[in-house]
Amino acid sequence: MMLNNKRVSRRLNLWYCGGQAFYFGVFCAVIGYASVFLLHRGFANSQIGMILAAGNLLAVIAQPWLASWSDAHPQIPLSRSVIIMGASMAAVLLLVVFVPMNKLILSVLLVLCIMILMILMALMNSLAFVYEPQGYRINYGVGRGLGSGFYALTSLIIGQMADCISPEIIPIMAVIFATLMTICIIFYRIPKNEMPAQKETVSKVSGSQMSFVQFIKTYRIYTIFLLGIVLVYLGHMFINDFMIQILTPLGATNSDMGTAISFAAILEVPVMFAFSKILKRVKCSAILKFSMVMFLAKHLITYLAVNMTMIYIAQGLQMFAYALMCPACVYYVNEVVNPKDLVKGQSMSNIATTAAGILASMMGGIMLDSVGVHTALLICTVLTGIGVIIVFMTVNKARKQA
Numbered sequence: 001m002m003l004n005n006k007r008v009s010r011r012l013n014l015w016y017c018g019g020q021a022f023y024f025g026v027f028c029a030v031i032g033y034a035s036v037f038l039l040h041r042g043f044a045n046s047q048i049g050m051i052l053a054a055g056n057l058l059a060v061i062a063q064p065w066l067a068s069w070s071d072a073h074p075q076i077p078l079s080r081s082v083i084i085m086g087a088s089m090a091a092v093l094l095l096v097v098f099v100p101m102n103k104l105i106l107s108v109l110l111v112l113c114i115m116i117l118m119i120l121m122a123l124m125n126s127l128a129f130v131y132e133p134q135g136y137r138i139n140y141g142v143g144r145g146l147g148s149g150f151y152a153l154t155s156l157i158i159g160q161m162a163d164c165i166s167p168e169i170i171p172i173m174a175v176i177f178a179t180l181m182t183i184c185i186i187f188y189r190i191p192k193n194e195m196p197a198q199k200e201t202v203s204k205v206s207g208s209q210m211s212f213v214q215f216i217k218t219y220r221i222y223t224i225f226l227l228g229i230v231l232v233y234l235g236h237m238f239i240n241d242f243m244i245q246i247l248t249p250l251g252a253t254n255s256d257m258g259t260a261i262s263f264a265a266i267l268e269v270p271v272m273f274a275f276s277k278i279l280k281r282v283k284c285s286a287i288l289k290f291s292m293v294m295f296l297a298k299h300l301i302t303y304l305a306v307n308m309t310m311i312y313i314a315q316g317l318q319m320f321a322y323a324l325m326c327p328a329c330v331y332y333v334n335e336v337v338n339p340k341d342l343v344k345g346q347s348m349s350n351i352a353t354t355a356a357g358i359l360a361s362m363m364g365g366i367m368l369d370s371v372g373v374h375t376a377l378l379i380c381t382v383l384t385g386i387g388v389i390i391v392f393m394t395v396n397k398a399r400k401q402a
Contacts, residue, residue, distance in 0.1 A: 017142060025150050025180075029171070045245065089116045125346050140330060146269070238376065238377075289392055295388070298314050363379075
């Protein structure tokens with residue numbers, strides 16, 4: 001029986017890691033290269049910002065309902081929701097690739113795609129813990145690390161292909177990865193002959209009926225902590241969303257952008273792979289504090305950058321910033337939130353980063369057209385500093401209230 005458990009566990013980890021990898025392939029194409037694709041299609045910076053913001057905003061609106069529904073219906077496999085959304089995203093992207101359309105229709109389809117993509121992030125995180133009640137452990141750090149590794153590879157490939165062929169290759173790559181992600185999640189299940197008496201569930205107890213308003217009241221300090229995350233992540237998302245606009249004044253191309261993003265993402269891999277070991281030696285709160293400081297350093301160096309060398313130095317700090325914060329936040333939710341509220345807790349964390357994406361997109365596009373890249377980076381750096389202070393003031397208290 002033990003050998004069967006190990007075999008099933010290895011298979012579950014394999015399909016989960018594949019799902020994470022291809023998810024971030026889609027994320028790289030749709031979000032990371034949104035500016036490149038939309039500039040190619042004749043959109044202005046402010047219009048690009050509004051498209052990104054609208055997709056994130058709709059995700060924020062939809063996520064609370066979806067999380068509440070999921071927590072209240074633990075008998076329905078979470079993977080089924082991921083499969084449906086993944087297939088829907090692939091279908092939307094197919095329309096972008098093959099159907100001629102005007103800017104308005106293209107904008108609507110991309111907003112829908114971004115919304116699905118952002119909602120999927122919380123669900124993919126929750127999937128890592130879905131089989132724990134049955135005794136199967138998924139190594140989230142390895143899965144997320146492979147996601148970063150594949151993001152790096154995707155960024156490098158798309159950057160080169162966008163320069164050599166056309167930015168029209170971007171949605172084609174997204175379709176391929178969305179399809180592969182969906183296939184991986186279809187096979188991410190325990191075989192019927194290996195299924196224990198319990199059914200697949202995200203919760204270890206009965207489903208939660210807590211509303212998001214009640215959640216905020218119950219986990220007040222955690223909610224304030226997330227406000228700090230929003231301010232820090234805002235600068236991170238601004239740099240990601242408008243990387244080509246940041247690098248162009250330095251004489252960089254799409255290929256240079258792909259290399260810079262790939263460099264940062266590949267450095268995340270060893271850190272995320274080792275995260276479970278790091279967590280055994282260092283408290284989650286300490287990891288989060290350190291990552292916040294590294295975010296501030298990264299954003300400050302990006303603001304001061306006068307050449308690509310400084311950009312690469314800033315991107316190198318990604319291994320101590322995002323690579324630590326991302327898995328730490330996922331595990332931190334499990335420390336702070338009751339098991340019955342797990343999906344809601346993960347969704348609140350995802351809503352925080354999604355809200356940061358909304359602000360970064362809306363403010364970023366407007367700031368680029370009004371005050372320019374340099375001033376926009378300064379504003380983001382200042383906001384990051386305020387966010388770091390909030391996180392330092394709340395992270396330990398939030399852990400104690402669980």
